[in-house]
Amino acid sequence: MKPLVELLTATTDFFRSRGIPSPRLDAELLIGHALGLNRVGVYLNFDRPIRDEELEPIRVMVRRRANREPVAWILGKKEFYGRDFAVGPGILVPRPDTETLIEALLARLGDADPTFVADIGSGSGCIGLTLAAEKPGVRLFAVDVSEIALATTKQNVEALGLKERVAVLRGSLLEPIPASRPLDWVVSNPPYIPTLDLDGLQPEVRDHEPRIALDGGADGLDVYRRLIPAAAARARVGIALEVGAGQARAVAELVRDAGLGEVAIVRDLGGIERVVIGTRPA
Known part of the structure; x- marks a missing residue:
């Protein structure tokens, strides 16, 4: 199982390659949402292993964002x-x-x-x-x-x-x-x-x-x-x-x-x- 920080880094790099304007922020928001963590919680859990069953919903959200779907749509909310x-x-x-x-x-x-x-x-x-x-x-x-x-x-x-x-x-x-x-x-x-x-x-x-x-x-x-x-x-x-x-x-x-x-x-x-x-x- 990969730690959260490794998944975050890979997702950020992938978003950057797809021209996403804010790759790190979007990766934090989407991964945090999938794991039930706010942005601070993401940083506090860098070493947390990501289970296989947690990866699939993250992959779905990452694919949507890579297609340039608005982050708010993927999260289902906007402040x-x-x-x-x-x-x-x-x-x-x-x-x-x-x-x-x-x-x-x-x-x-x-x-x-x-x-x-x-x-x-x-x-x-x-x-x-x-x-x-x-x-x-x-x-x-x-x-x-x-x-x-x-x-x-x-x-x-x-x-x-x-x-x-x-x-x-x-x-x-x-x-x-x-x-x-x-x-x-x-x-x-x-x-x-x-x-x-x-x-x-x-x-x-x-x-x-x-x-x-x-x-x-x-x-x-x-x-x-x-x-x-x-x-x-x-x-x-x-x-x-x-x-x-x-x-x-x-x-x-x-x-x-x-x-x-x-x-x-x-x-x-x-x-x-x-x-x-x-x-x-x-």
Whole structure:
């Protein structure tokens, strides 16, 4: 039986040969997950012999990663704003940049109970469910067109104990939310990558993540042009949108054109204009 450290070294070398961007980290995460160890536990068990029956599930995960499948899919979860969210094939993996949207909204939501929020294109549910978990007054409509996304959102609703405050609805944009239902905020991380840029993305994104969650049309703004007027017509307070690099000014103009005169642009930790927020004048 080989010790864990030897398996870790071999896996790291294999990942490096396949062009994996973070070979050592990925090897630690996958092997640790298979053995029920966190990263510290992996280091504390370098000399542990790996039994033959433990190798097969590790081999399966290593093959998946070598095919450039996202690590989060293989692990079945992704940490976002301090909470684990279930993810898997067919689900856009939550990005750290999206936490900028969370921070910007939490600073503006207040503590009114109830506060009605619609998360359009919910995917894993990480945006809307984080807002609901952080703000007990939030009543959430999580909307997506994908059955896989809706099932994943429901799984995360259950895991976070938010069933009483979240409605998960299938449909396009705001259509499945009855017109009689009040909405204070509409939030979304819509697809914003220009179509011609998709082929240049990392294989984890280009070859695996759902195209419907990525492809924003010729200039990346197709969904914004449909969503913003509909959201502005429904939201009593405002709308908050994640945007791609270089898109904030154009999206801000769409927000103003829709009648939301108070517009703010928020930068992410890398200095990129990442979030556009439009609100009604006080």
